[in-house]
Amino acid sequence: MLDLKTTQIEAARLAKTVLAAIDSMGDKAAEHVLRHSVLRWDPPALATAFWRCIAHARPEPGQAIVEIGTFHGATAALLGLIARDLCPGVKVWTVDVNGASSLALELWRILGVRHPLDQSGNVLARLGRAEAVLGDPSWPGGGLPVAVAFVDGDHGVDAVAREWALLAPRLTPRGVVLFDDVNYSRGPGAFLRGLDGFHDEGRLGWIANGKPTEEAA
Numbered sequence: 001m002l003d004l005k006t007t008q009i010e011a012a013r014l015a016k017t018v019l020a021a022i023d024s025m026g027d028k029a030a031e032h033v034l035r036h037s038v039l040r041w042d043p044p045a046l047a048t049a050f051w052r053c054i055a056h057a058r059p060e061p062g063q064a065i066v067e068i069g070t071f072h073g074a075t076a077a078l079l080g081l082i083a084r085d086l087c088p089g090v091k092v093w094t095v096d097v098n099g100a101s102s103l104a105l106e107l108w109r110i111l112g113v114r115h116p117l118d119q120s121g122n123v124l125a126r127l128g129r130a131e132a133v134l135g136d137p138s139w140p141g142g143g144l145p146v147a148v149a150f151v152d153g154d155h156g157v158d159a160v161a162r163e164w165a166l167l168a169p170r171l172t173p174r175g176v177v178l179f180d181d182v183n184y185s186r187g188p189g190a191f192l193r194g195l196d197g198f199h200d201e202g203r204l205g206w207i208a209n210g211k212p213t214e215e216a217a
């Protein structure tokens with residue numbers, strides 16, 4: 001079990017790997033979008049939050065890490081890299097009403113979390129509205145118990161409430177749901193703060209099943 005300091009070092013290493021992959025695209029516009037629009041928040045801190053959630057949940061094969069809001073694939077890439085280290089064999093199922101962008105596909109190819117030709121890797125994308133896809137048993141990610149979910153789609157209160165209602169019954173005994181942009185102006189903060197066990201950490205907020213352990217404390 002890693003202590004927080006080591007977790008931060010490991011997470012920062014993976015954040016650096018994602019940033020280096022973005023730089024290697026040699027596309028200034030793409031770099032701007034990915035760095036300033038998607039990863040605008042402190043990437044090592046974001047990676048640390050992901051690492052702690054996955055370390056707490058201890059996902060096993062046959063369970064899912066779910067992301068709502070694929071867009072340019074930066075957070076799915078981070079989740080995929082961390083999962084590869086912490087829970088080999090567990091896949092990241094990411095869904096977006098607009099599908100994964102071409103930047104996402106390129107980033108995943110560079111990082112090896114999703115190969116466009118042989119489909120190898122541990123990040124799987126699905127086009128669709130989260131509310132429909134999460135309950136679709138024909139999508140493997142829609143039928144698996146959820147160990148970790150990162151909710152980064154439609155940040156409105158109603159959408160997040162619906163997504164929470166779908167995710168909560170499927171959470172594993174140590175499952176974690178991490179929400180992005182909790183406190184942006186019309187964000188879901190007011191709804192989430194009304195839920196038992198919700199922790200508000202500023203940009204991010206989370207609810208976890210199971211007792212905290214050293215790595216998640």
Ligand SMILES: C[S@@+](CC[C@H](N)C(=O)[O-])C[C@H]1O[C@@H](n2cnc3c(N)ncnc32)[C@H](O)[C@@H]1O
Nearest residue numbers: 069070071072073074075096097129130153154
């Ligand atoms: C802030 S972006 C996600 C950024 C992404 N995590 C990344 O690393 O690039 C939000 C995304 O959520 C998607 N979205 C919005 N509402 C959705 C819904 N109901 N179901 C699925 N995706 C949704 C949007 O199409 C948009 O691409």
